[in-house]
Amino acid sequence: MPDLLLLHGALGAASTLHPLQQLLEADFNVHTLNFRGHGGRQMPQGPFRMELFAEDILRHLDQHQLQQVDIFGYSMGGYVALYLALQHPDRVGRIFTLATKFAWSPETAAKEVKMLQPEKVQEKVPAFAAVLARRHQPNEWQEVMRRTADMMQHLGSYPMLTEETLPRILVPVRVSVGDRDNMVSLQETAWAYRHLPNASLQVFPDTHHPLEKVNLGQLQHELRQFFGKDAVLV
Structure with missing residues (x-):
C-alpha cells in the first residue's frame, strides 16, 4: 500500500488525526507524528519554527526508510508540508492541505x-x-500556546510561502478550505492555488476550521481520490 503521512495543526497532536487515520488504513500505510513540543514530545531548546517541524518530518522519513511520501497537512501541518516540498522536493510526492493559512x-x-x-x-x-x-x-499546554504565538508572530514578519516561493513548488498539490472557516479565507486559499504551478482548489461545504467539525467521511473520499494511483488534477 502507498505511504501517507498525516500532519497535525498548531496546538494539535498526532492523536487528533487518529479518527481520520483509522478511516484511511484500509487503503494506505498511514504515518503520523508529533511535532516537537506537541503531544507530549520533548520541547525543543529553541522556539517553534517551520524549519524545526520540517526537520521532524525528514527524521521520521529516514527512521522509516521512506525516500518519498504523500502528505495530508491540516492547518499548520499543510504549511510545513509545502515548506518541506520547497526545500526537499525529492522527499515529497503529493500534498493535500486543509484549512492552511x-x-x-x-x-x-x-x-x-x-x-x-x-x-x-x-x-x-x-x-x-x-x-x-x-x-x-507532561508538557505544560500554556508553554505550547506561548511558543505557538511566538511562531505565528515570526511567520507574520517572515512568511515562507510567498508569491516568489510558491511557484517553485512543483509537486502536485490540492489546497482546500471549508466555506465556513473563520480563520482561513477562500481568498487566501485561492491565492495560494493561483501561485502553485501544479495545483487544484477545493472548497468543503458547511465546514468550519476545527478538524473535529470536518466531515471525515467526505475528507476520506477526497484523499483516496487525490492520492489514488489514477489520481489526476482537475
Whole structure:
C-alpha cells in the first residue's frame, strides 16, 4: 500500500488525526507524528519554527526508510508540508492541505495571537484548556500556546510561502478550505492555488476550521481520490 503521512495543526497532536487515520488504513500505510513540543514530545531548546517541524518530518522519513511520501497537512501541518516540498522536493510526492493559512503579515499574526493567551483561555474556555492539558502532558499546554504565538508572530514578519516561493513548488498539490472557516479565507486559499504551478482548489461545504467539525467521511473520499494511483488534477 502507498505511504501517507498525516500532519497535525498548531496546538494539535498526532492523536487528533487518529479518527481520520483509522478511516484511511484500509487503503494506505498511514504515518503520523508529533511535532516537537506537541503531544507530549520533548520541547525543543529553541522556539517553534517551520524549519524545526520540517526537520521532524525528514527524521521520521529516514527512521522509516521512506525516500518519498504523500502528505495530508491540516492547518499548520499543510504549511510545513509545502515548506518541506520547497526545500526537499525529492522527499515529497503529493500534498493535500486543509484549512492552511497562507495570508501571513504582522497584522494577521497579531489577530491570531490575540486568541493564544493562556490566562484568557483558562478563564473563558476551561474545557478547551483541559483538552490541551491532556493532549500535551507532561508538557505544560500554556508553554505550547506561548511558543505557538511566538511562531505565528515570526511567520507574520517572515512568511515562507510567498508569491516568489510558491511557484517553485512543483509537486502536485490540492489546497482546500471549508466555506465556513473563520480563520482561513477562500481568498487566501485561492491565492495560494493561483501561485502553485501544479495545483487544484477545493472548497468543503458547511465546514468550519476545527478538524473535529470536518466531515471525515467526505475528507476520506477526497484523499483516496487525490492520492489514488489514477489520481489526476482537475
